[in-house]
Amino acid sequence: MMRHLVLTTGCGVVITGSAIAAAVVLAHLVAGLITDPASRTLAHCAVSLWVLVALWTIRTLAQWAQARVGQRGATAAIAEESRRLLAGVTALSPRDLAARRDDVATLSTRGLDALRPYYTRYLPAVVQAAVLTPAAAATMAFYDLQAAVVVLIALPLVPLFMVLIGLVTAERSAAALTAMTTLQSRLLDLITGIPTLRALGRADGARRRITELADAHRRSTMATLRITFLSSLVLELIATLGVALVAVSVGLRLVYGEIELSSALTAILLAPEVFWPLRRVGAEFHAARDGRTAQEKAAALLDGTAPPAHGTRTPSGTSIAIRDLSVTARNGDAPHRLSVDVEPGSVTVLTGPNGAGKSTALHAVLGLTAPTTGRVLVGGVDVGDLDPGQWWSHIAWVPQRPALIPGTVGENLELLGPVVHLEEACRRSGFDEVLASLPDGLDTVIGRDGAGLSLGQRQRLALARAFGAHRSVLLLDEPTAHLDPERERLVLQSIREIARDGAAVLVVGHREAVRAVGDRVVTVGGEHHVAA
Template identity: 80%
Template sequence: MRRHLVATTSCGVVITGSAIAGAVVLAHLLAGLITDPNTRTLNHWSTSLWILLALWTIRAVAQWAQARVSQRGATEAIADLNREVLAFVTALPPRELAARHDDAVALTTRGLDALRPYYTRYLPALVQAAVLTPAAVVTMAWYDLQAAVVVLIALPLVPLFMVLIGLVTADRSAAAMTAMTVLHSRLLDLITGIPTLRALGRADGPESRISELAEAHRRSTMATLRITFLSSLVLELIATLGVALVAVSVGLRLVYGEVELAAGLTVLLLAPEVFWPLRRVGAEFHAAQDGRTANAKAAALLEGAVIRPEGRRSPTGTSIHLRDVSVAARNGDAPHRLSADVVAGSITVLTGPNGAGKSTALHAILGLVAPTSGQVLVGDDDVTDLDPRQWWNLVAWLPQRPALVPGTVLENLELFGPISDVDDACRRAGFDDVVVSLPNGLATVIGRDGAGLSLGQRQRLGLARAFGARRPILLLDEPTAHLDEERERFVLQSIRDVANEGAAVLVVGHRDAVRAVGDHLVTVGGETHAVA
């Protein structure tokens, strides 16, 4: 962005020089035409006219270049900030991500787009105010010191009112940003739940709630616009009065012969140039304020949590050892002082009541959650000392809700990497009969979160992806959820086969059949360790 600011400033300097030079040339041309009738021919003033045309052309080209550079800089700055926010939130542990979900959604959808007026309109106007206004005042003082003094008296009123208006606008922009965040969050929640509401015959219910949210956002936006229009009116009135004072002063002194016509016309032409940049800054301030609010929100989001830096050590083994692992939760530790071992060629089953921390234990093993106390060891290394990417390359993880994206079934199977034997992976998960029943087989397109597949089919797709990865470690969270008894027995036998092939398998489950498949049974929130 620094490069674009330098280019914008350079364009501002060119615009300033051409504007002042154009005013001086035009003033002397008009003064000559008025005072000397013998010079009223095109040939006499052709040089001045060509100079004036060149200056206007240079100013127009510089303004076009400034707008183009500003647009490009805004696009790059917004894209960079979007990437930074996305990289940050996707690296957050699940609990911190859930706490910052609303802000992240608002910023990455439309919130950061509010920065575009800040970069494309407000910053160029600010540059012009910093360059053109002082240069125009100095030029006016060179030709007519009294007119420059009048301008210097009227000029401070513009930033004074801008500050007063800005204090109100900042609160309104923050309120509008909060309203937009709430609106986006609740709309996403309502849209996500529409399939369930339709299944229950309650799809018409959210309409009134969506209307209420939209009305609240409309009121917030209109309140900001009212302030914008009123403040613009005030700034225009002050600028107009300032130019009028200069015009009256020059006009009276021209009548009494106290100032030359060329100098008077130069001052009159430069007076609007003095106030114009400040008027533009005031007009663009409100649009820029939304962008500054979004930028401040992004900065607060990026500084709101500390992510543990990535380790540099590569895993030296595939056995996992949990030693008195506790993770702080709302109502105490979950899990609390959990100890378990997951070794190659065996299945360890975590069981226990809901909320005991079974899924959190898997997050701790993956390094997504830092234990409050205790250690998670991979071989002899603490998981917090491992390079996450290298560690995750050894693990196939099936969460309670498999990650599914809009696309083909094959694309979802290979979402985290290519599968060498897709048919074998589907067979082990019992997903092969699903593929046969689909209209286009593996090329069948599914929607967000697997729309188009039943819950059981989505579960088997996730299992097929885990089996197909052929990783030495399998972490399976409720792998037989949504499956009937026959398919559950088939899947559990496939899990046993994978363990017999040398994989270290950790399964979270409640059902008796899942508990029975384990070589080691660990009750989370109850008995510390039991052998099946």
Template identity: 75%
Template sequence: MRRHLAATAGCGVIITGAAIACAVVLAHLLAGIITDPATRSLGHWSVTLWVLLTLWGIRVLAQWAQARLSQRAATAAIADLNRRLLTGVTGLSPRELAARRDEAAVLVTRGLDGLRPYYTRYLPTAVQAVILTPAAVVVMALYDLQSAVIVMIALPLVPLFMVLIGLVTAERSAASLMAMGTLQSRLLDLISGIPTLRAIGRAEGPEHRITELAAAHRRSTMATLRITFLSSLVLELLATLGVALVAVSVGLRLVFGDVELASALTALLLAPEVFWPLRRVGAEFHAAQDGKTAQAKAYALLNETATPPDGSLISTSKSSIRFDAVSVAGRNGDAPQRLSAAVEPGTVTVLTGPNGAGKSTALYALLGLVSPTSGQVLVGENDVRTLDLRHWWSQIAWLPQRPAFVPGTVRENLELFGPLADLDDACRQAGFDDVITSLPDGLDTVLGRDGTGLSLGQRQRLALARLFGAKRSILLLDEPTAHLDDAREEHVLRSIRKAAREGAAVLVIGHREVIRAVGDHVIEIGGEVRVTH
């Protein structure tokens, strides 16, 4: 942005110099033609006309360069802010992300695009006002001091009304952004819930609420536009009155012979140049206000989601993991509630219990994605919250209930989080090798969104192959045998036992007796914690 401001200021200096020079040259050209009939020929003024055309050309080129640089700066600034915002938001815990999802979605998809008018129109115009207006007043004073005094008296009224109108517009912009965010979140919730609404026969109900929200957003937008039009009218009226006062003063003094024609025309031609940047600033301020409001909210969100300083780096290959009276507050109380358990290297620990008891939340706490309300998760003697999370995650292989898949080949999905130590062996351990042989293009078979092209069981085995091939010292598996038949379930459980015998600390979430049987330790959580060896 420093380079952009410097380039914008440089173009502004060139535009200012060309504009003032054009006014002076044109005034002397007209004065000469009017006062000296003998010079009324094209040949006499050919050099002056070429100078005038050159100045106009320089001004046009400088304005084009300023607009081009502003577009590039706007694109770069918006992209950078979007990247930082996405990085900050996606680094939040699941609960914090859910709380800020709607606000972040509005800012990234639409809100920050409002910054483009700020960078491309408002900022160059503001720079131009700082350079052109004072320079034009100074040159006007050199030719006609009285006109400069009149302009100096009328000029402060423009920024005064700009400030008063801007205060009202800022509130309107914030209200408009809030209405847009509410409407978008309602739409997202409605779209995601359409299958459920259709299943229970309520698909035709929520559109009335959406209509009401859309009407509220429309009213807010129209109120902002009304203020914009009225403020533009006020600023144009003030500027027009200022130029009219200069014209009346110059005209009266010309009649009485108190001023030369060239000086009078110079003052008259420079008067619009004095007011023009300020009129543009007032007009562009409203166009940029929505973007500025979104930018302020983005920076506030970035401050809330600032990444904490890097924690300690530890190796977990021989470290035990302990849940020390861990409780995490939820909608219906703590889940888990005072969970105390240990996960040792070389063993399989099974976490079981009723739905909603906090089994998956315990994994989130172990991963550092959720902070316990009380208690702590220890890796060796270190609290997970003090670790460098990226280094900590590099030692963990995690299979969530809904594994991640991207549109692409099977190979790309297997290596989604990095190359596998032994792809063939990983596929054999997960029972995915027979799936590969059945696919038309093997590992190069293209999958759609969320693994479309594979059955649920095949997707589960693909995710398991990705986990086994990572060769991490900690394995976290949430319902690893979901969607698998008995034979494949037994095969996967043997592979889990094999990974533990090779030294990995394995934590499995499961309900079925066959999963409980594979554990060296079974931890039942619910109302109270019960550990079975």
């Protein structure tokens, strides 16, 4: 970004030089035409005209180059901000990420894109104001000191009103971003629930609600635009009055013969160049304010979300020991002092009421959630001391909502790596029946989150992926929640077979059939939990 800023500044210097030189040349040319009849020939004016054309061409090319550099710089800066945001939020624990879901959705979709006007229009305007305004004022003072004094008296009014207006705009932009975040969150929730509402015959209510949210967003946007237009009007009025004061002062002195025509015209032509950069800064400030607000929101979101320091050790075994594990939640510790051993060749089942911390225990085993108290040991090594990539390469995890990407069924089956013995993995999970019913088999395309498959089919796909990965640790969160009894029996039998093959299996489940498959069953939700 520094390179783009240097190039923008260089273009601003060229624009400034060509603008001031063109004003001086034009003033002397016009003054000569008025005061010297002998100079009113094309041959006499040719050199000045060619110089003007060259200066205007240079200024136009410099402005084009500045805009191009600004676009490239904006693209690079937004990409970097998005990368930092993505890296920051993916380092969050699932619980923290869920708490920040609305802000993440807004910033990652359209919030940071509002930074583009900041880099393409506001920063070049600031550079122009820092270079052109002092240079034009100094040149004006050289030709007409009194006009320069008038300008210096009127000029501070522009930044003064910019500050006052900016305070209002900043507050309005923050409110607009908050409103957009809330509206987008509600809209996403409504759109996600439309299939369910349609099934219940309640889709009309969702349509009305979406219309209400759209109207609320429109009102918020129009309120921001009103402030923008009114503030631009104020800045334009101040700049116009400043130029008018210079013109009146110069005109009166010109009438009384107190100033030469060339100097008077130079002062009049330079007066707009003095006010124009600051006026542009004020106008572009509003366009950039939303982006800066989004950037500040992203910085606040990432503050304190740095990923915990992970070790570099490789797990020496796959036996898992959970000792007095507690993770602080909004409603207390969940789980509360959980202790259990998960040994290779056995199935351990965690059961208990909703909210007791069963899924949180799986996250702690994965290293996604740091324990508040207690430890998770893998082969005698604390999970926090393990290299995450090395540890995860041993694990096949099926969460309550399996991760499925837009693409083919085959691509989703290989998210954990190539599936070993695909037919066996599909048979063990019951996904072979699903494949047989799909129009293109493994080449069937599904949408985001498995759109095109039923909940049970998505679950069986995730189970086939986990079974075919042949990992030494299997973590399953409600693996049969969307399956009928017959297919549940098939999956649970497969889990037992995988455990007998030497895998350490930890299952979260409520159903009696799931509890029955466990070699150890631990009820999470009491004061102390130790597997017998």
